[in-house]
Amino acid sequence: MRAAVAPMFRALRHPNYRRWAVADLVSVTGAWMQNLALNWFVLVKTGSPGLLGLSLLFQLLPGVLLGSVAGSVADRWPTKRVLLVTQSLHGVLAVVLAGVAWVDGPLSAVYALALAGGVVTVFDGPALGRFGSQLVPREDLSNALGLGSILSSGGRILGMGLAGALVAVTGVPLLFVINAVSFGAVLLAIGKVREEGMFHLATSTAERTGIKAGVRYVLGHRPLVLMFLLGFVLSCLGRNYQVTMAAMSEGPLAAGPEGYGMLSVIFSAGTVLGGFVAAACKNLTLRLVLWSALGTSVLQFFSGATPTLWSFATLLVPIAIGAVVLDTATSTRIQLDTDEDMRGRVLAAKGIVTAASGAIGGPLLGWLSEFAGPGPALEIAGAATVVATAVAWLLFARSPQRRAMPAEQRWARLAGVHPTPPQPVHPPLPGRATARPGRGPRWTRPGQRITGGRRRAARERAHQPT
Numbered sequence: 001m002r003a004a005v006a007p008m009f010r011a012l013r014h015p016n017y018r019r020w021a022v023a024d025l026v027s028v029t030g031a032w033m034q035n036l037a038l039n040w041f042v043l044v045k046t047g048s049p050g051l052l053g054l055s056l057l058f059q060l061l062p063g064v065l066l067g068s069v070a071g072s073v074a075d076r077w078p079t080k081r082v083l084l085v086t087q088s089l090h091g092v093l094a095v096v097l098a099g100v101a102w103v104d105g106p107l108s109a110v111y112a113l114a115l116a117g118g119v120v121t122v123f124d125g126p127a128l129g130r131f132g133s134q135l136v137p138r139e140d141l142s143n144a145l146g147l148g149s150i151l152s153s154g155g156r157i158l159g160m161g162l163a164g165a166l167v168a169v170t171g172v173p174l175l176f177v178i179n180a181v182s183f184g185a186v187l188l189a190i191g192k193v194r195e196e197g198m199f200h201l202a203t204s205t206a207e208r209t210g211i212k213a214g215v216r217y218v219l220g221h222r223p224l225v226l227m228f229l230l231g232f233v234l235s236c237l238g239r240n241y242q243v244t245m246a247a248m249s250e251g252p253l254a255a256g257p258e259g260y261g262m263l264s265v266i267f268s269a270g271t272v273l274g275g276f277v278a279a280a281c282k283n284l285t286l287r288l289v290l291w292s293a294l295g296t297s298v299l300q301f302f303s304g305a306t307p308t309l310w311s312f313a314t315l316l317v318p319i320a321i322g323a324v325v326l327d328t329a330t331s332t333r334i335q336l337d338t339d340e341d342m343r344g345r346v347l348a349a350k351g352i353v354t355a356a357s358g359a360i361g362g363p364l365l366g367w368l369s370e371f372a373g374p375g376p377a378l379e380i381a382g383a384a385t386v387v388a389t390a391v392a393w394l395l396f397a398r399s400p401q402r403r404a405m406p407a408e409q410r411w412a413r414l415a416g417v418h419p420t421p422p423q424p425v426h427p428p429l430p431g432r433a434t435a436r437p438g439r440g441p442r443w444t445r446p447g448q449r450i451t452g453g454r455r456r457a458a459r460e461r462a463h464q465p466t
Contacts (some may be wrong), residue, residue: 021151023188027183028154030178031159034175036160037163040167041435042110059117062121063118064355065286067126073344074130079134087183099173101176127344133199133343136309142281145284150276153324202341208341214342217339218342221415222399224338227333236360239361248374251371255274258310262313266313270318277390278328288325288329294386299315301383302382
């Protein structure tokens with residue numbers, strides 16, 4: 001039994017990852033408690049779902065505008081140092097938000113804090129991704145990402161459950177304080193991570209640092225661009241389940257808020273199962289990405305025609321499992337199949353795509369649900385994602401770069417890359433010393449070294465009779 005279970009949790013063999021996993025669960029739980037508390041505070045204060053959506057926009061907007069800068073910072077600066085700053089700022093902002101809620105402060109202050117939190121989050125994301133990939137070796141990264149999905153889903157369920165139970169008893173401010181305290185666990189875990197147990201990534205050479213180099217690398221990596229385009233369509237039309245579940249509960253299923261709550265719990269449970277499935281997979285391949293995208297798209301199409309609440313809930317479980325496997329496999333491939341010194345900027349590009357798709361997809365699906373109906377909206381979105389997956393599959397198959405790869409890697413990896421980018425080697429010129437000559441014994445002032453000609457003139461003057 002132990003031999004069968006151990007591979008699913010093989011990332012936990014590494015002490016640094018074990019410390020981080022515990023802190024991650026605590027932090028995700030606190031974050032979801034704050035999300036529910038913030039949404040409830042704005043909704044009660046304004047009574048407007050539109051103004052609630054505006055606060056979500058303030059949190060997402062920095063990810064679109066500053067993602068490339070954040071990726072460059074993650075690749076250039078030590079990730080532990082970046083995370084110590086960003087996690088501390090998250091804790092401070094949560095304390096300030098608790099104070100605003102305590103005094104029933106103005107809505108403008110809430111929006112300002114949401115915007116500030118979005119700025120911190122955009123710098124936090126690439127650094128977290130790069131840091132997490134240094135806690136395990138390459139062969140265990142996919143398993144670590146799968147376990148991370150389990151922790152994220154478990155923290156979401158636990159956080160929303162605790163928040164729902166506490167908000168009516170203690171009020172909103174305490175939930176913000178709990179989230180602030182949870183960042184202490186993250187800071188403690190970062191401090192406990194030992195350098196000798198880390199698997200350090202390659203760093204960029206001088207010509208590969210900066211935003212422009214990252215943009216050139218991403219745009220020049222055609223399989224990566226295709227993966228991002230497919231991810232944008234899937235996230236835009238097939239990942240906004242909170243919108244579609246609410247619309248189906250209120251509309252054709254006639255389930256009301258109770259049904260919506262039940263669907264949310266079932267979907268969350270499905271994401272936990274999806275995390276276990278992803279963690280159990282030895283290799284998360286490109287083929288798995290495409291099959292998961294196709295399967296979830298087909299299930300989404302048929303979910304729009306379900307007549308009852310229970311039939312819709314039954315389809316939600318495999319959709320949630322497939323969504324987590326798809327997201328985990330995608331994250332694995334874009335990290336393992338790109339150069340290590342570009343990983344922060346690649347993760348930042350993924351964050352930009354995710355933020356943009358969320359900002360566009362939510363209103364788009366809401367508009368489709370309002371004017372065409374929730375069921376047809378799911379069918380239209382499902383058909384569109386099926387077509388997008390088929391087109392991406394065809395483009396991958398016709399790629400000259402993919403046809404040049406070995407047969408066993410053709411549908412396993414995005415592209416053939418080196419784990420560590422090779423550094424240029426400049427052989428010494430023939431007939432010249434390889435060691436740099438000394439500076440010489442004398443300097444007149446900075447920047448003016450005594451040259452050979454000046455030395456000869458000085459010797460001639462010294463030998464002249466006085």
